[in-house]
Amino acid sequence: MATEQREIEGFGHVSRTVGTVFRYLLLAATLFGIVALAVLLLYVANDAIQPLTADPGWHLTFFLTLVLPTLLASGYLLRTDPASFRFGGAVVGTLAVSTMFGGGAAMIFVDIVAPVTWFAYVLAICLALAGVVAIERFDRQLPFLVRFVGAGAVVLLALFVVPGFIQSFPVYPTDGILLTLSLGAPIALVVGRYVAFEAGRRGRLLSVAGALVAIALGVVVGPLVGITPVPATVMLAVAVVPTGGYALGHVRRNPARRAGLGFAAVVLGGAVVGAVAVDVLGFAGPQSWVDWGFLTSAHSGTAADAGLYPAIGGSILLMVTVAALSFPLGVGAAVYLEEYAPDNRLTRFIDVNISNLAGVPSVVYGLLGLGVFVTYLGQPTGTVLIGGATLALLILPIVIISSREALRSVPTEMRQASYGMGATRWQTIKNVVLPRAFPGILTGTILALGRAIGETAPLIMIGAPNVLFSLPTELSSKVSAMPLQVYAWASLFASEPFYQAAVPAGVVVLLIVLLSMNSIAIVLRNKYEADQ
Structure with a gap:
């Protein structure tokens, strides 16, 4: 018969009752968070869709x-x-x-x-x-x-x-x-x-x-x-x-x-x-x-006529620019640090700083983009290129970390087998390591892009306009985004009609995009784990 409390060498007293209570506390906290989030989303969706107004x-x-x-x-x-x-x-x-x-x-x-x-x-x-x-x-x-x-x-x-x-x-x-x-x-x-x-x-x-x-x-x-x-x-x-x-x-x-x-x-x-x-x-x-x-x-100045079309187009162009800048740089840095860089003080210092940069507030990256791209390089404020470059800096540490984790998940035996067949290091990375790690790299990149598409502070800091009436057509065009448009409706055009109509509708559209991107990442992760 199992005892409720026993002593294990190196761990002290282990209580089964305490473990059970801790497990149920974690379950209760998780359920509370899920229910609270669901209530919030239902409240916003009800204001935006108004299902009870139908016949x-x-x-x-x-x-x-x-x-x-x-x-x-x-x-x-x-x-x-x-x-x-x-x-x-x-x-x-x-x-x-x-x-x-x-x-x-x-x-x-x-x-x-x-x-x-x-x-x-x-x-x-x-x-x-x-x-x-x-x-x-x-x-x-x-x-x-x-x-x-x-x-x-x-x-x-x-x-x-x-x-x-x-x-x-x-x-x-x-x-x-x-x-x-x-x-x-x-x-x-x-x-x-x-x-x-x-x-x-x-x-x-x-x-x-x-x-x-x-x-x-x-x-x-x-x-x-x-x-x-x-x-x-x-x-x-x-x-x-x-x-x-x-x-x-x-x-x-x-x-x-x-x-x-x-x-x-x-x-x-x-x-x-x-x-x-x-x-x-x-x-x-x-x-x-x-x-x-x-x-x-x-x-529009009235909530009944307000739309999100230019902001949606701006978000799409920003994400394309962010992906084009962050994906090759992040994956390249991850491959170098994981496959080529020696284990010395410099690489350990770089590892620590990359981990710290992943937790820096987004407004700091906005200030960095303003100082580097606008002040130092003399580029115009609020353009597609500057906004995309700033958001790329924001998610670059996340892409590097997730890509390195995906590269580490490739078994060492596969590398050794490739070397044993006479392949060079680059051939091994190109033909063995990267194809095996690509699903994990893609998953981390999509999740990082999901964070970037919802950021507002970096775009405000680089001078992106809150409101645009037409779509940007080139990299040097001024650009807005869905979070900026919702922020403008909630602040610059603060009124009861906007709070009850335009703001909830914009939030629902933004959440649908974010959830869709995250669902793609989850499906890719599950498929990759099932194929292991």
């Missing part, structure tokens, strides 16, 4: 077409086939998250970057990669310096000459066709290969062609449903085709999970049927502030 028939219709079938299907699958339920939920979640990011991508191609410009740079990058690969084929015939200079010349020539040459053409295909070739083709290649993973070369080619044709249908189908070709093509390429490819490929690998597709069909079909039914029956929905007008309108 009772609207609620009844969606209960009968969406809620009740979903509950029945999920209850049945949870009892009989939990794996299919998780797969169906993943399909629905993937479509929802990819649709949101597809909308952001469509915004870029509609108002920020012309499709012909995107096509020109994609073609330039492809030519540069082809040139570098061709030079690398002469690995043993040419000395390293010649190959390095040749590769650099090819890259610079492609990036600085090809885009201008392409854009100088007097006539070129329509925007939808250009996006299909430059954005849809790479996605179709990945999706097609995933779907037809065991179908042979011909099957993979047919699958890739089918995915590309599905994306190209946006040029034709979009106008039929009231959507212009550019956003229709982008949504098909970013949301619909990848989600469909994931569902088909997963079912081909696991035929027993087909019931998950039925669950996804119940959820998505119920939502569509409910929307059609309430429109036909004339039931009014919630008087939500988070609607299409709010997402596509600029700021």
Whole structure:
């Protein structure tokens, strides 16, 4: 019979009762935090969406077409086939998250970057990669310096000459066709290969062609449903085709999970049927502030007309800039410190400072960006480049730390096996360590970007405007962001209508973006752990 208290050498008296009490105290504290956060989010969401303002028939219709079938299907699958339920939920979640990011991508191609410009740079990058690969084929015939200079010349020539040459053409295909070739083709290649993973070369080619044709249908189908070709093509390429490819490929690998597709069909079909039914029956929905007008309108002096569109576009451009600056620098620093740097006082000093910098308040990084980029370098305040560089400094220590942890998780035996086969250190890092650690690196980077997208203090310190009425179109343009816009509504335009309408709606949109980014990181982490 076990005793409640015993003495273990080196630990003193160990009490099972104290351990049980401590465990339940931790559980109670966790539940309290979750409940408090849920209450806060429900309070904000109620102000933003106002679900109780809908007609009772609207609620009844969606209960009968969406809620009740979903509950029945999920209850049945949870009892009989939990794996299919998780797969169906993943399909629905993937479509929802990819649709949101597809909308952001469509915004870029509609108002920020012309499709012909995107096509020109994609073609330039492809030519540069082809040139570098061709030079690398002469690995043993040419000395390293010649190959390095040749590769650099090819890259610079492609990036600085090809885009201008392409854009100088007097006539070129329509925007939808250009996006299909430059954005849809790479996605179709990945999706097609995933779907037809065991179908042979011909099957993979047919699958890739089918995915590309599905994306190209946006040029034709979009106008039929009231959507212009550019956003229709982008949504098909970013949301619909990848989600469909994931569902088909997963079912081909696991035929027993087909019931998950039925669950996804119940959820998505119920939502569509409910929307059609309430429109036909004339039931009014919630008087939500988070609607299409709010997402596509600029700021206004009245809460009823205020929108978040320029701030959403600014946040997207800032995140692209932050990722472009922080990811290569952070991963490169992590690889050097983990794989090349000797263990001496200098590297230990650097390790301690990187850990300390990860906890520095964000306003300090705003002051650093103001002092370095604006005062010392003389750059204009509040631009996309300066804002992105400042936020990149903010998350750089986090990216370095998470990347180093991912590199450490690669077993030493894999490195030793690579060395035993005659590979050099760089070949081992490139072919063994980085592919194994990449999911962890990507997860840490996404979580860091999630922190950056919600920061306000650094942007205020570098002089970013609180309110903009148009989207930035280049790196030197002034930029605002969603947190700044919400801050302006809550301070500069403080009034009861803004507090009850615009501020909750902006908070809900920002939280949806943050939760979506964090969910992607969690899914990648779980998949990586499952593959171990």
